[in-house]
Amino acid sequence: MYKAPKIESGSRVIRKLKDLPGRVFVATMEIPWGLLQEQMAWSPDYVHMVTDMDVETVERLEATAPEFDVVVGIGGGSCCDTAKYLAWKRDKRMVLVPTIVSVDAPLTNMIGVRVDNTVRYVGDIFPEELLVDHDLIRKAPKHLNRGGAADIASIHTALYDWKLAAEDRGELYDERIASEAAACLEELDRGAGEVYDVTPKGIDLIVDLFRREVEMCARLGNSRPEEGSEHLVAYNMERMTKRHFVHADLVALGLFCMTRLQENRPDWTRDLLDRLGLQYRVPGVTRKQVGACLATLKEFADTTKMFYSVVDARAITPGFIEETVGRLAVE
Ligand SMILES: [Zn+2]
Incomplete structure (x- = not known):
């Protein structure tokens, strides 16, 4: 059941x-803990x-962690x-x-664990209790903070x-949710400058848009409003290279490529990514x-059967690949 978070x-x-x-039991990492x-x-x-988030690691931790009343996650996705x-396994109060x-991750109900990469x-x-501390967040590298915008731009x-x-395919479509999601994208577009500069307003905007996205997906029962073929690109790249990348970079690359395949305002999209400071040229790729x-990609979509998209x-x-890769290089 969806529960609205209390965000301070x-x-x-x-x-x-x-x-x-x-x-109090704290789950953190050296850098955020130091900050x-x-x-x-x-x-x-x-x-x-x-x-790490390997399934063996989290299971072992759960089996060996001492008794506690509150668990606090301090850090990025893995810490949360x-x-x-x-908190889920032990049914305890949680503050993120x-x-x-x-x-x-600080807003969603699901926990991402890694099984065989x-x-x-x-x-x-x-999550019901969140403390969003601007001073703390602004100490993180700007390009990583801007990255949150990728999973909103993916709308x-x-x-x-x-x-x-x-x-x-006659899949269930909800006009109202689709227009609410479109409104989130418009707000992101308008606030791109604040996101780029990682201002308190920009931070609050990202958190608020995440909150609304999560609520929409919970109401709908799937991630259609925010996850499409751009994520297939991200997942396929990780499968192919067997490496982890910054999620936002891969999603931005996915947006760059899939707006071209969709013929869905690719130039506007590239401009938005630039204004948000999202990098679609993924370092190391x-x-x-x-x-x-x-x-x-089509073969990947067929094997994983994740969802129907433009790829199908x-x-x-x-020719499309040559053109897209070429544009990625020069633009
Ligand atoms: Zn994502």
């Missing part, structure tokens, strides 16, 4: 952590350093997801303190794919790899 945002809101009653300590000396009962896993707004989602726990391609699935990713409706020809 502002300067120094982390001070509230000191008032938490009972035994928090710089702002506020705090010694909770247990501090656990998160290493580790806290979510513990994102120190970066690069992913929607692939993300699988487990659990069902809607653009996702809505196209969703409508296509409704037309071609060669043009050849982008080409290979596109060439195997339009052929990705060698």
Whole structure:
């Protein structure tokens, strides 16, 4: 069942952590923990350093972690997801303190764990208490904070794919949710400058748009409003290279390529990505790899059977690949 989060945002809101009653278990990493300590000396009962989200790692932690009353996730996606896993398994109060707004993990009910290098989602726990501390978040690298915008910009391609699935396959389509999602995209467009500069307004905008996206997807029962063929590009690239990348970079690459396949305002999209500071030229990914990713995309969509999209409706020809990869290089 969807639960709306109580979000406290502002300067120094982390001070509230000191008032938490009972035994407090913190899931964090060296960097966010260090940043928090710089702002506020705090010694909770247990501090656990998160290493990774492999399923064995989180299961082992759950089996060995001491008794606690509140779990606090401090950091990025893995720290929040580790806290979510513990709170879900042990049915405890949870407070999340994102120190970066690069992913929607602090708002979603699902927990991403890795099984054989692939993300699988487990659990069902809607975060109810969030402390969004502007001072803390602004200490993270700007390009990572801007990254949160990628999973909102993805509404653009996702809505196209969703409508296509409704037309071609009779998939359930909800006009009202689609227009609410479109409104989120417009707000992102208008606030792009604040997002780029990682201002308090920009941070709050990202968190608010994540919150609305999560609520919409919960109401609908799937991720159609925000996940489309651009995510297939991201997933296929990780499968192909067996490497982890910054999620936002891969989604931005997916947006760059799929708006072309969709013929869905590719120039507007590229401009939006630039204004948000999202990088679609993924560091460490060669043009050849982008080409290979596109060439195997239909096969990937067929094997994984994730969802119907433009990839099923339009052929990705060698000509399209050459043109897209070429544009990626020069623009
Ligand atoms: Zn995503």
